[in-house]
Amino acid sequence: MTNHFIQYISDERRYSGHTLKAYQNDLQTFSAFLEDRFDLRQTGQATLPMIRSWVVELMDNGYSARSVNRKISTLKSYYRFLVKKGFISTNPAKNITMLKIPGRLPAYFEQEALNDILDIPYPPDNFLDARDFLLVEMLYSTGMRRIELATLRTADIDFSGNRLKVTGKRNKERFIPLSEKMMEKIRTYLDLRSKYFDHQSTFLIVTNKGEPIYPEFVNRTVKRLLNSLSGKKKSPHTLRHTFATHLLNNGADLNVIKELLGHADLSATQVYTHNTIEQLKSIYNKAHPRAK
DSSP: OHHHHHHHHHHTSOOOHHHHHHHHHHHHHHHHHHHHHHOOOOGGGOOHHHHHHHHHHHHHTTOOHHHHHHHHHHHHHHHHHHHHTTSOSSOTTTTOOOOOOOOOOOOOOOHHHHHHHHTOOOOTTOHHHHHHHHHHHHHHHHOOOHHHHHTOBGGGEETTTTEEEEEOGGGOEEEEEOOHHHHHHHHHHHHHHHHHOSSOOSBSSBOTTSOBOOHHHHHHHHHHHTTTSOSSOOSHHHHHHHHHHHHHHTTOOHHHHHHHHTOSSHHHHTHHHHHHHHHHHHHHHHHOTTOO
C-alpha cells in the first residue's frame, strides 16, 4: 500500500524527489514503530491510539513540533489515499491534531553587512571566485530556493528582457527580474566559464569539473563566503529570507514578494511582515525620546 501511495504522489501529484524521500522515510519509521510496539505489520490496520502513541514517542525522542507535524501530515495524506482507493474504510489519522509551533521569525542578514561581502573585488580572470560570488548573489538577488538554483539552466536567462525563468515546486514556473548589474555579472561569469572548460554544461552554475552543482555544494559555498557574518545561520534559505525581508523593508508590495518567492498562498509570505514590525520597534525604541 505504501508503494501505491508513493507512486501516486510521484506520478499524479508530481511531488519533488526531496518530498518523496521524506514521505517514504516517515512511513518506514511509522511501520517499524507499529511492528516493534504492536507486532503489527500492516499500516492499513493501524488505529487512532496507535498513531497517538507514535506521536508521543517522537516527542519523547526530541523531535521538534515542526518535524512531528510533518510526519502527521504524511500519515493524514497516506490514509486519505487508502480510503479513496478503497484499501480501508475509515481514516485513523483524521482526528490527530497538529502540535502548536512556537512563533519564530525568519532569520535574515543585515543589508549593509551583506553588501560589504558581495562588493569585495575578486580577480577579473578568476572563474572559481566569479562563480562562488555569483552563486551567493543569485540567491540573494532572486530569492530562489537552493534546488531551483541548482537546476537553473543558461537558457532560462532572458538576456534581452533582464529576467530569468525559475521552475519551482510542482513544476510551477515564475519569472524574476534581474538588474543590469546582475546581468553583467552573469555575462562575465559565462565568459570566464567558456575559457575554463572545453565542454559547456547547459546548467548555469557548475562545479570545478564543469558538472551541475548540487544542494550540498550550494550549502558549502554560502557558508564559506558568509562565514564572517555573525549570529545568523549561513544557509541558502537565510538568503531567501533576507531577499524577502529587504524587499519588504524597502517598500515592496507583499503580493509582489509572494509571486517572486513562488509561494502558493499569501499566508506563507506574511511571516516577513513580523520582521518589519520588529525593525520598526527597534528603530522607535532607539530614536524616540519617550521610548526609554
